[in-house]
Amino acid sequence: MKNNYFEKLLNFEDLSHAYLFECKPSKEFNLEINNLIKKILCVDKQKNFMFCDLCSSCTSFNGHTNPDFLEIFPDEKLKTKVIGITTLRGDTKKNRGIINIMNETALLSDAKLIKINDADLLDNLAQDYLLKILEEPPKNSYIFLLSSRPAILKPTILSRVNRIKINPSYFENKDIKNKLDPLFYEILFREFDPSSIDEVEIQKLKSIYAETIDSIEEFNFSKTRVLDLWNDDYLNFRLNILKQNIFNVLSNKFKDSGFKDASAISSLNEDKLFLFLEELISFQTLLANKVPINKKIQLSAIFDFV
Secondary structure (H helix, E strand, O other): OOOOOOOOOOOOOOOOOEEEEEOOOOHHHHHHHHHHHHHHHOOOOOHHHOOOOOOHHHHHHHOOOOOOEEEEOOOOOOOOOOEOHHHHHOOOOOOOOHHHHHHOOOOOOOOEEEEEOOHHHEOHHHHHHHHHHHHOOOOOEEEEEEEOOHHHOOHHHHOOOEEEEOOHHHHOOHHHHHHOOHHHHHHHHHHOOHHHOOHHHHHHHHHHHHHHHHHHHHOOOOHHHHHHHHOOOOHHHHHHHHHHHHHHHHOOOHHHOOOOOOHHHHOOOHHHHHHHHHHHHHHHHHHHOOOOOOHHHHHHHHHHHO
16 A cells, blocks of 8 residues: 555645545545544644644544544445435434534544545435535534545535545555456446455356356347346446446447457447447436336336437
């Protein structure tokens, strides 16, 4: 792991009140974000704004007891993972709420900071509540939003945060990557944390990857087979493979990609491919929001579009 990842990305002398960090969740990514938070909260900062790891702010942060820091997670008790307005308000004994912490004087640190994991799971009321805070942020307070799907957040929120897109390759497990086909690994990383997948699961995904490539070849002639094959728990993974094919066509690198000649999409003109891509992204957004839809009908409509 490299050191001081955010040194070149942030001006520690003039931090903004809100940031959106865009990256697929992983232990390494979370560790880097927490180290950044410790730098901001540390009361005995070393050279280059390095945290000391010895002051009361740092030690309490390490022990998950820093009163100037609040970490928000989706509510695991609900059937559908979501972050509701109740969680942000702090209507529980364990959570004092965003407003309370941000308006209070810092007790141990140089600032107050709220970290919201999986920010794309904020429901409409929670996003509206957060927006009011972003419009008039209290002094010496910061909000960190973490998300791998920022497009789901409302445009009004996106317009009030500084977005930092982090290259997933920074947190890659090099040992795993070196064993896999580069294109397969790239698609794998979008849907999973490769470091948390065992060899059995990787082999299963490789098989699904090969099946999907073959079915892309054939769906011009056998749409029914594709619909039956794709209508499973790995639909998002398959759609990402299809999108990668489209990107390769659009970038004129299809022949060098190692894929077979996917005639079903390689014959489409550029305008059609962009429209096709928009349809796929819209469908994946519906799936991500867990909107009740008939996947098979939607897939059929997408392939009819082609």
